[in-house]
Amino acid sequence: MTFREATAEQVGGAAVLVGSTRQGRGGLRKQLRLLPVYILLALGGTFALVPFIWMLSTSLKSQAQLFVFPPEWIPDPVLWSNYAEAWNALPFSAMLMNTIFVTALAMFGELASASLVAYGFARFHFPFRNALFVLMLSTMMLPWVVTLIPSFIIWRVLGQINTYDPLTVGSLFAWGPFYIFLLRQFFQTVSREIEEAAIVDGANSMQVFWHVMLPLVKPVLLAVAVLSFQGNWNNFRGALIYLQQPLERFTMPLGLQFFQASLSNEAPRWHYMMAMSGLMALPIIVLFFLAQRQFIEGIQLGGVKG
């Protein structure tokens, strides 16, 4: 089996999907029979979509329009200026820079370490390999609260509370077992012959890894990159525990929490909060539309191959 065939089978999505929809299109009568299904699906879709529209709508309202009854979907006037006002209410530009910095380092660390470790588990025979692999998988089930306090104390002893170290340096130690698992599954599908051909040509293990293995698993690597970006961009928990004032040190998620706490005391300024929530989610939404397949494959693989 060549590598391409293997991935198509593993992903189970794209290739099979096309085939089955083609079979399913049995003409107009079949589609009519599916009418109740379409209605139910549309109801589900509405449920998924309405909150997004409400977020956008609220973000464009004035304070006075927030609580009118019945609710207005298209505010009049449309206040685009809310976005600028909300942005300037706190040092969000600095927070954005911090978030980009943290996300970039953590993402690189996760990708580099997870793919090396996965390569080790997939391709080499060493003592206790299977036991270590099971141990690694079982850490996926370890609640983060159990290790939270000692980890906090380690960073405190190292004098790195209120720095970006806890949010980034740990990524170099392959802290994402799920990513290792996904990548290992895919390294295993690469045909040995390709690898051996490279070794005959005089390549060492690391050259094989870099020039042969990584390019071949690029689709999964992308899926992992997308999930990793999402996880680090949204990392609220880490920021909450490790970062403190001044506000310029916050990342966006923590800034948003501060923002909502400071805005919700008297008259909650929901229009500003929704504007900021939308801006915070925007990169992820854009990335999602650019890399849908990677997002969806990334989470599917865990469920189907697991």
Next chain:
Amino acid sequence: MPQQLQWYASTLSHYVGAAVAIVALMWLTNRGLRRLGLRGDAAMGLALVVPWLLGFLIWNAGPIVASLYFSFTDYNVLQAPKVVGLANYEKLISGDPNFWPSVRLTMAYSALTVPIGLVGSVAAAIMLNQGVKGIGLWRTLYYLPAILPAFVTALLWRLMFLPTRGGLVNSATEPIWSLFSDKPPGWFLDRDMLLWGFVIMSFWGVFGANTVIVLAGLKNIPRDLYEAASVDGAGVLARVRHITLPQLSPTLFYLIVMGIIAAVQVFDQPLFIQLPPGSPTFLNVYLYQQGFTLFQMGYASAIAWFMFVIILVLTLAVFRSSTAWVYYESEAKR
């Protein structure tokens, strides 16, 4: 700005330092093991897993032991921990009026969200698998909520569930609630209702991602199974019961285990939603308050271990039961 650059430079230097140290250690492992006479293959493999092995020891194994120890101490971070025996656990079991209500809330939340989310996403995935047109579009639409950060989801649903008549959910459901009372439902501000608010919100958040996973599982079911069943005259329900669900069981198993782990540990959402005064909160938030607001790290560690045991027991129960209901192709063939 210059101040920020300083912060970045400091972290960057530690980051690069750690990276260099890890690579050096990998290199040494490879060299050292080879010198000790290990096969080249084995030495290289062990060297490659060094980053994870180090991470495991520093961030998992060490902390597990440490947090177990802290749970038997009185520790406020500033002074050295003082061993107090079982006092934290005694407090947790009988001395803390806020603890058990939090346990109850968290358990009720998990018991509701996991099955509701599962049934909803299986139903949606089965419908999507009927050969509907535009499947890519539906899939995208359903998956969309799952990409939002949890705290944005929380803020958004707080807004949707505003307890006034003008709140979106309340105004849409007015014909229903006005039958029973003239005051609109309070949702997150009503102690009896907030659980449902959280359940609906979590359903919205995970439903799409789970649907997509189940859909992939459905696509993996060999088509000839259905064809054989049709020939034998099996109806739709019989096919779902005897083919779809058994074939899907490994996927469902994965979703249940991951769902339980996530639900018991829910944190971001409740932290962004102000609960009414006097209401219990979710366990993880309670732990955070005890540890990082009140600096009772010992007591917080005891709560962490309590949660750990709960999750372990629940996952083990699912694993145990799985032999009865999870069907693995490879085993059947054997």
